[in-house]
Amino acid sequence: MSEIKKLHLTAFMRPVSLHSGAWRYPGSYPDANFNLAHLKTFITKLEAAKFDAFFMADHLAVLNMPVEALKRSHTVTSFEPFTLLSALSVVTDKIGLAATASTTYDEPYHVARRFASLDHLSGGRAAWNIVTTANPDSAKNFGLDEHVEHGDRYKRAREFYDVVTGLWDSFADDAFVRDRESGVYFDPDKMHVLNHKGDDLKVRGPLNIARPVQGWPVIVQAGQSEPGRQLAGETAEVVFCSPKDLAGAKELYRDIKARTVAAGxxxxxxxxxxxxxxxxGDTVEEAKGKRLELDTYVHYDTAIASLSVSLGADASQFDPDGPLPTDLPETNASKSSRLGVAKLAADEGLTVRQLAQRYGGYAGLAFVGTPATIADEMAIWLAEEGADGFTVTFPFLPQGLDDVTQKLVPELQRRGLFRDDYGGTTLREHLGLPRPTNRFFE
Amino acid sequence: MSEIKKLHLTAFMRPVSLHSGAWRYPGSYPDANFNLAHLKTFITKLEAAKFDAFFMADHLAVLNMPVEALKRSHTVTSFEPFTLLSALSVVTDKIGLAATASTTYDEPYHVARRFASLDHLSGGRAAWNIVTTANPDSAKNFGLDEHVEHGDRYKRAREFYDVVTGLWDSFADDAFVRDRESGVYFDPDKMHVLNHKGDDLKVRGPLNIARPVQGWPVIVQAGQSEPGRQLAGETAEVVFCSPKDLAGAKELYRDIKARTVAAGxxxxxxxxxxxxxxxxGDTVEEAKGKRLELDTYVHYDTAIASLSVSLGADASQFDPDGPLPTDLPETNASKSSRLGVAKLAADEGLTVRQLAQRYGGYAGLAFVGTPATIADEMAIWLAEEGADGFTVTFPFLPQGLDDVTQKLVPELQRRGLFRDDYGGTTLREHLGLPRPTNRFFE
Known part of the structure; x- marks a missing residue:
């Protein structure tokens, strides 16, 4: 009996939501950034719905937008991922805990150690989202005037990964004998001193922590650039990506899987x-209405700037409540981007204001519909190899999360597209990933 | 009615104990380094006993002793402090959570952020134990061949403190207005951009986290050197120190309080x-017997090396089961150290083996006796200004902790020397420390 292929679902979280208008949505928790009680509720519901992981997005700077937009943003301040996920590990048993950590602005010894510690605390549920930190404002918080150049960041990231995984392998799984009689706590023959000396990093080791429960925490990678795809193929076990549509997703899927095979x-x-x-929504119209309402909470002044970028033209000159003009001035902006805006305006009959608020809110891939229509779409993405599952973002919290866990997930489960229960206790088990062998010990 | 002065008590923890033989003591938990369940039990008991704080000691290297000693050590591997304390914050409500973080091998933006996050998660219970990391093996895990020189470490530490506390003050306490109607999430006039440029550090800010519940997490400092004492006088709110006896403690107490006054x-x-x-113990003899038994679990080969250092002579030549020879060869070792060993041997009638195991186990200040005799001693230290309380280390766990929380603490409470209950919810309130004003905002 062949088993139906199943989706994996992770929840990509900012405490208030990633949508820039979400904190103003009726029933939202604007104070969730520093209110642990709300986060406990969210993760408990996600675990009850059998999500693979709770994934904490992160930034390393506040000043990454003009002050007029900044003052309206709920996403630039919140709990730090390691401390938050460690706290949340105690109120959950099964769901994975993915933290973002930068290879550009941190030390591999610290990063290896914190993930190993989180993996031990949580009984094998940690994942490391490797980021090279694209935001140039971050550099200024870490002693630099200029951001580290893209290629250099990826080169260091690759070496950083080697060092961190090498540090996780510092001790054989059976190194800690703790033999009261002989007084030997661990077998030094089962301890490896890394002695890494590379172009960017020099780290002796060993790590001052036993090998993680999962061997290595799960490796997540989000890059879509050429070096990002290559890094994913060589190292990632979960890829978090942002294709615009199924065609783009299939191209990315094929490419990254091919790079994975090429990397052996x-x-x-x-x-x-x-x-x-x-x-x-209970109907497609209701779902679309929720999204349109959500977008209205995006401030027009900041929204219009986003639309102007996408159009390559000053959209503040247009009538906000009229349709998008068809006679846009010639510019050297990306034609495909401009065509995308025009298509969206036509498909959904959006005014300039609504278009702007869409681009200022959340402009990426979206599934908007009933549990049945969304399940249909997801099944196609899975069958056509555009996705092995989804990194879910919620439009607003808590209601948008409840809609997914209480309405969509049961529909996916009925169709056999999502697990009815966890089959194991570690994130690797949820994802069907093997436990890595220790490179220094059998 | 004048109130009696009370002791403050913090628990200085390694998961298995700081005593090097403790993991072999009957009833111990040798696996506690990576077993959260044990740590949850410990902190729950400490909170029930109204301890001020749970204080997690830390190291940044494994290779800090010869391999023959290393393989017997339970103290070089364990949970990382931030992840552990964040997890423990969820199972407690009142007890403070003190983490060690290095100013030499970390970035102020990360350190400020993690402590602020822990303070928010725990409702105002975080404390930062500022260390400059004395262990030269740590340098090798962070890209350096040589350890950073002592004076340079303290100079950087002072600047690091200024940056971290400045980052904590990035937002006024009332900056986050979250006004749904106007769409303003925070008031940018209540955000301060630090723009720090100093000799060792350059950090723009602001921190991407609201001001901590306590304003600043409590500042703990452990140095006893000249620059360490000065740093404490200028910055510390809790000093963790290691005087050998009451006379030494009084000198240190006077000196650090004087430096505090001099710093305004x-x-x-x-x-x-x-x-x-x-x-x-229930009797003084029983307590002494427990300690002697504990010391027997220190391996002789490693213990004798510690004794040799204290004597400035090769103690492995002596009869292990005889008394300390009185005709020690002349050396240029510290006379006071040698006299201290001879006095200990005479006072307690210890053999060479027992002396060695004492020095190899835990050679610092100890109170060994009944609840009444220990309370007597503590009362004297408090009255004579040798201490405002103690950083308690347990000889073995869990029994040594139970002895303190179930026997000593009630005795101290009966005498009015220790609180019967917490008077507040933050660590600052437990310690009677004011909430710092924000240097940039009223």
């Missing part, structure tokens, strides 16, 4: 999970 | 808490 790895051991905003 | 601070706002091993 099993393509089953890398899960491609496109980011998707999910808005669930 | 209120001497009531710095609490001097000497480290003390506490061994409780």
């Amino acid at each position: 790895r099993n393509p089953q051991h890398i899960k491609i999970l496109p980011a998707a905003l999910i808005v669930v | 601070r209120n001497p009531q706002h710095i609490k001097i808490l000497p480290a003390a091993l506490i061994v409780v």
Whole structure:
């Protein structure tokens, strides 16, 4: 009896939501950034719905937008991921805990140690989202005037990964004998001193922590650039990506799986999970209405700037409540971007204001519909190899999360597209990933 | 009615104990380094006993002793402090959570952020133990061949403190207005951009986190060197120190309080808490017997090396089961150290083996006796201004902790020397420390 292929679902979280207008949505928790009680509720519901992981997005700077937009933003301040996920590990048993950590602005010894500690605390549920930190404002918080150049960041990231995984392998799984009689706490023959000396990093080791429960915490990678795809193929076990549509997703899926094979790895051991905003309604119209309402909470002044960028034209000159003009001035902006805006305006009959608020709110891939229509779409993405599952973002919290966990997930379960219960206790088990062998010990 | 002065008590923890033989003591939990369940039990008991704080000691390297000693050590591997304390914050409500973080091998933006996050998660219970990381092996895990020189470490530490506290003050306490109607999430006039440019550090800010619940997490400092004492006088709110006896403690107490006053601070706002091993018995003899038994679990080969250092002579030549020879060869070792060993041997009638195991186990200040005799001693230290309380280390766990919380603490409470219950919810309230004003906002 062949088993139906199943989706993997992770929740990509900012405490208030990633949508820039979400904190003003009726029933939202604007104070969730520093209110642990709300986060406990969210993760408990996600675990009850059998999500693979709770994934904490992160930034390393506040000043990444003009002050007029900044003052309206709920996403630039919140709990730090390691401390938050460690706290949340105690109120959950099964759901994975993915933290973002930068290879550009941190030390591999610290990063290896914190993930190993989180993995031990949580009984094998940690994942490391490797980021090279694209935001140039971050550099200024870490002693630099200029951001580290893209190629250099990826080169260091690759070496950083080697060092961190090498540090996780510092001790054999059976190194800690703790033999009261002989007084030997661990076998020094089962301890490896890394002695790494590379172009960017020099780290002796060993790590001052036993090998993680999962061997290595799960490796997540989000880059879509050429070096990002290559890094994913060589190292990632989960890819968090942002294709615009199924065609783009299939191209990315094929490319990253091919790079994985080329790197000598099993393509089953890398899960491609496109980011998707999910808005669930009892009817398609209701879902669309929720999204339109949500977008109205995006401030027009900041929204119009986003639209202007996408159009390559000053959209503040247009009538906000009229349709998008068809006679846009010639510019050297990307034609495909401009065509995309025009298509969206036509498809959904949006005014300039609504278009702007869409681009200022959340412009990425979205599934907006009933549990049945969304399940249909997801099944197609899974069957056509555009995705192994999705990195879910919620339009607003808590209601948008409840809509997914209480309405969409049961529909996916009925169709056999999502697990009815966890089959194991570690994140690797949820994702069907093998436990890595220790490179220094059998 | 004048109130009796009370002791402050913090628990200085390694998961298995700081005593090097403790993991072999009957009933111990040798696996506690990576077993959260044990740590949850410990902190729950400490909170029930109304301890001020749970204080997680830390290291940044494994290779800090010869391999023959290393393989017997349970103290070089364990949970990382931030992840552990964040997890423990969820199972407690009142007890403070003190983490060690290095100013030499970390970035102020990360350190400020993690402590602020822990303070928010825990409702105002975080404390930062500022260390400059004395262990030269740590340097090798962070890209350096040589350890950073002592004076340079303290210079950077002082600047690091200024940056971290400045980052904590990034937002006024009332900056986050979250006004749904106007769409303003925070008032940018209540955000301060630090723009720090100093000799060792350059950090723009602001921190991407609201001001901590306590304003600043409590500042703990452990140095006893000249620059360490000065740093404490200028910055510390709790001093963790290691005087050998009451006379030494009084000198240190006077000196640090004087430096505090000289720095323009209120001497009531710095609490001097000497480290003390506490061994409780129903009789003094029973307590001494527990300690002697504990010392027998220290391996002789490693113990004798510690004794040789203290004597400035090769103690492995002596009869292990005889008394300390009186005709020690002349050396240029410290006379006071040698006299201290001879006095200990005479006072307690210890053999060479027992002496060695004492020095290899835990050679610092210890209170060994009944609840009544220990309370007597503590009362004297408090009255004579040798201490404002103690940084308690347990000889073995869990029994040594139970002895303190179930036997000593009730005795101290009966005498009015220790609180019967917490008077507030934040660590600052437990310690009687004011909430710092924001240097940039009223």
